[in-house]
Ligand SMILES: Nc1ncnc2c1ncn2[C@@H]1O[C@H](COP(=O)(O)OP(=O)(O)OP(=O)(O)O)[C@@H](O)[C@H]1O
């Protein structure tokens with residue numbers, strides 16, 4: 001069990017700065033996910049925590065001790081990679097126990113630890129098999145088992161599920177969460193998949209171009225993104241961003257999206273947005289907050305007509321796509337409320353979930 005802290009950590013490669021001064025405190029037993037687009041510095045950050053990559057500047061501490069100069073083998077961390085790197089000629093038992101045998105653990109202790117890990121991972125029946133006799137998901141569990149038996153202070157995962165098909169990924173995701181709930185080892189997990197990040201993490205760290213954009217619980221990031229990048233990255237289908245002008249509306253404010261369409265700003269937001277009145281802004285709203293009207297006087301002001309040109313049925317819900325002043329917008333509606341593409345329908349914006357983004361700073365105000 002361990003706490004991990006990063007203080008202004010920088011990584012320079014020859015002519016790129018991969019990590020540009022990030023600070024992060026990871027609590028004991030916490031499951032933290034680093035997520036962001038390709039090349040944003042996730043793996044580099046993880047490899048610096050593991051000691052596989054030297055830190056150019058800043059400090060990494062484990063339980064308060066600076067580990068910048070501690071070699072990987074002495075950091076007591078176990079890393080699980082995308083390619084599981086199992087030894088093909090060894091059985092599952094031998095693969096899982098390899099590290100312990102190298103360290104000359106007593107036979108009984110090895111048996112006990114492998115047995116326990118195999119039980120947690122549901123591998124007990126497979127201990128005699130070779131990796132080639134296993135499915136992708138089973139191999140993935142062996143790789144995790146190899147990490148668990150070492151009983152490390154910290155687990156580090158780098159995209160451990162990206163070699164699996166979509167269905168198995170979802171299954172293994174649940175498996176990893178279950179294992180963490182059992183062993184409670186501090187975990188840092190890297191993925192570019194925001195759904196994986198949201199479902200696994202206690203806290204999600206959204207990275208972009210070598211910096212941290214925002215750190216928060218999945219709920220915080222979903223409801224209160226602080227930047228346009230986070231607003232667009234978290235959530236699927238992605239948040240709609242529509243250019244708008246913030247206008248006076250009696251004592252309140254409204255968001256003008258087109259000549260024909262203006263939505264009232266909820267009263268509670270008036271003060272927050274007041275200073276931006278008269279300015280061109282970006283209106284952000286998630287597809288799930290554009291739905292069919294449920295009736296009622298309060299909704300009436302937020303209703304509008306749209307003629308979707310594309311309709312995507314998903315089973316329990318349907319996505320419809322339509323244009324607002326040249327911007328494509330997605331709404332998430334009840335399947336029964338859609339007749340077909342080209343047919344006009346009534347929609348309602350749930351403006352209590354709106355976001356307003358400053359186009360210059362790209363910050364959510
Ligand atoms: N050994 C290296 N030498 C030079 N540049 C590197 C090296 N390793 C990584 N980089 C660069 O550092 C940046 C961050 O790379 P990193 O592997 O951390 O990204 P990532 O977020 O893990 O991306 P992905 O999702 O594609 O795995 C990239 O621009 C990459 O090209």
Ligand SMILES: [Mg+2]
Nearest residue numbers: 042043044158
């Ligand atoms: Mg990577």
